[in-house]
Amino acid sequence: MLTLINRLLPLLSPLIAIASALIVGAILMLIAGANPITAYSILFQESLSTYFGFGNTLTKMTPLLFASLGVLVALRAGQFNVGGEGQIYLGALGSTLIGLYVQGLPALIHIPLALLAGFFFGAVWGWIPGYLKAIRGVNEVITTLLLNYIAVNLVSYLVQNPLMATGAPSPYSPLIAKTSRLPIILPQSLAHAGILLALIAAAILWVLLVRSPLGYQITAVGFNPIAARYAHISVERTIMLVMASAGGLAGLAGSCEVMGLKYRLFEQVSPGYGFDAIAIAFLSRGSVVGVVLTSLFFAALRSGANVMQRSAGVPITVVYVIQGFMVLFIAISFAVEREIRVKTQRGAKV
Incomplete structure (x- = not known):
């Protein structure tokens, strides 16, 4: 019996965690005097079954998916990348610089170049803690944070000074070139091609x-770095590689926010996607x-939260509590x- 439960837990525990969190959210709604069934119906119908709502969900899913993949690849090697938020900001910066200062290129070249810059900036930001962990033994949680x-x-600093648009009422950069912008995939919605890139990245990963x-090398280092060394796997190189890859994926999240949604660099690039990514990966x-x-589920929660607040009177903060x-x-x-x-291991020994 314990063996069966042991096998089913990895599959059931995420579903149980989600269901339990939704139940807690429902209790909070009842305390606030709202109907949780109505609130959840509005939230998920708006975010998943309406054209504009689903487009908004895909838009929010894009950075969440990229950043979560970054956390996941690091976890496979036993590394905890909690620096996704900073890597998103650096990726957004890299793509903005290409979108602003590289002109005259066709979109077929300009878009990949801007994405590459975002990946590179994020990868460098992820490689730094990877190097410090692999070579100096510095805890990656501290450095990434x-x-x-x-x-x-x-x-x-950059959007308040050298990159600030002329006459801007608040800190943001000028608009990036049209040739560096990601195309919209759902007309008259916010959904852009970034979600397709994120799904392709997931398939490749x-x-x-x-x-x-x-x-296999990454997984071996994550399970047992000592055994990996005996198998002639470079643990240090693997750690630096996965942390750079993690940073690059999170950097693409920032790139897509600039190139597909905002078309300029704002002071607040991310509303916390890098931290949500940690929860998604776990x-x-x-x-x-x-x-x-x-990522789709978290994006749906974020997408439908505003409508839920207007229609059911449930504060958006309930979503963050969930x-x-x-x-x-x-x-x-x-x-x-x-x-x-x-207990299973003890029972097997007996």
């Missing part, structure tokens, strides 16, 4: 992690497909799963 503040304040020797339990589905409880419940599930595994 601290680099978030540097990136946010760097972008803030799945093949890389599951079907390639490099994926809820997905290391699965690329799970990251795609969970997300927070998801993280709490998945953490509890990890502890329960570990305890069950210990």
